[in-house]
């Protein structure tokens with residue numbers, strides 16, 4: 174079953190463990206033509222490579238000399254760009270009965286040590302296969318897609334939680350795409366995704382969710398009291414970074430000049446962000462559809478402004 | 491110097507995995523990151539005192555996995571895009587120099603000095619992104635660090651040659667390795683997908699007029715490097731000042747008046763920097 178995955182050459186895998194006997198055992202399971210292991214005895218030695226050139230598979234010992242395997246898994250799994258790495262954590266047998274909360278395990282699977290070779294092999298292969306059919310993540314940004322977004326909103330409305338939903342989109346994205354092509358457009362979307370993810374995450378309060386509806390539309394959720402500051406920070410960051418995505422000439426001028434279909438010259442400013450924020454205060458949102466209806470009304474308001482801006486839904490709760 | 495040896499050296503240089511750095515900046519960034527109230531601006535400010543950490547941050551954010559290779563040349567922007575989580579990972583993966591390499595501490599000061607000088611020149615010339623000129627200045631001698639780490643046996647030979655023949659470090663590198671640190675810079679920049687402005691500036695800082703697209707960047711770094719040496723801020727690996735190309739000033743339109751302004755601003759900036767030196 175590994176054949177499909179290794180058709181283009183051996184799978185790159187990282188094995189992080191200070192236990193030499195364990196490492197030898199793992200290396201003996203698959204032929205080199207199938208899985209190529211890079212072995213690290215400490216997490217620190219692996220992290221930089223893990224981040225700049227991630228492997229398809231990461232197998233880590235739960236106890237490492239410089240950090241716990243759990244911490245390493247969190248480091249990898251909390252980033253949208255690395256979520257496609259299959260991560261398997263190797264736990265000592267006792268861990269099974271230690272009463273840990275398994276729902277918080279961020280690894281894709283775990284293996285108990287000492288392991289039985291056939292089981293280890295089966296688990297790894299199943300995990301790898303599962304990664305290729307994950308949920309509804311956006312294929313470009315790997316952020317959760319529509320199904321997850323709708324489920325998230327429904328859940329929180331049902332539980333009558335207070336929260337603010339930010340609907341983000343990029344102004345003048347089409348002009349950018351038309352001039353530079355869709356690959357450069359994807360670059361801008363990846364940048365926008367990182368700016369939104371890291372800005373939302375920089376605010377405390379737990380509920381930080383970012384989803385990618387598709388194209389240049391994103392959604393995030395934050396507690397009501399932080400959303401305004403978050404919008405300001407998001408806009409400041411996006412506006413500061415976006416010029417780097419244009420060619421020197423356009424950046425210098427601060428706009429794109431192009432001819433429309435009738436041959437008339439048109440000028441488009443650099444991309445900016447519009448954010449429409451819908452609030453759920455004391456159960457003010459009745460159901461999911463209401464959220465998107467309010468958002469699209471607010472969007473119109475936000476779009477009247479050429480610069481980056483946000484509009485917060487001010488209905489009394 | 492045979493072609494084979496040069497190729498072998500190049501291979502070893504580009505195989506660089508973990509660049510070590512000086513402990514002070516590492517400690518300071520770690521301390522800042524423990525405080526949830528720390529802003530990216532604060533962290534960026536400290537990181538720009540360290541050429542190795544800055545290079546790592548730019549290498550990471552410009553790696554293809556993030557989806558926009560070669561776009562980001564500002565440390566501040568890089569930190570926003572990477573996020574604290576990834577930066578923390580980078581800090582964990584960075585080790586500290588061993589005693590042998592501590593001898594290079596002067597090169598850290600030289601790099602910080604050059605960054606300051608480039609920033610000031612860019613400001614006085616009214617350039618749009620003085621911070622990015624400063625980054626180019628900071629990284630201009632990175633090739634020296636990478637060579638020292640990857641080719642440790644060459645370093646004592648280089649130093650001996652510089653002393654014996656009273657030549658510049660660059661000339662010694664060329665005669666022993668077949669290439670200088672400017673070449674190493676060009677290879678690294680390509681290998682790490684660094685943006686073209688930084689790439690050209692560091693690859694051409696010794697012959698700025700040969701830079702094609704970002705000649706101004708190369709000229710600013712060339713002058714910044716020279717001024718840092720004249721002020722004897724830090725140490726670039728040898729005692730003689732690099733060969734200066736006056737045409738670089740002409741190309742930038744840096745006249746006597748503007749130069750004097752740069753020199754004034756630099757005296758202040760260097761004094762201030764000496765107080766917060768991390769090396």
Ligand SMILES: [Fe+2]
Pocket residue numbers: 630631671695696715
């Ligand atoms: Fe140099």
Ligand SMILES: [Fe+2]
Pocket residue numbers: 600604630631715726
């Ligand atoms: Fe220099």
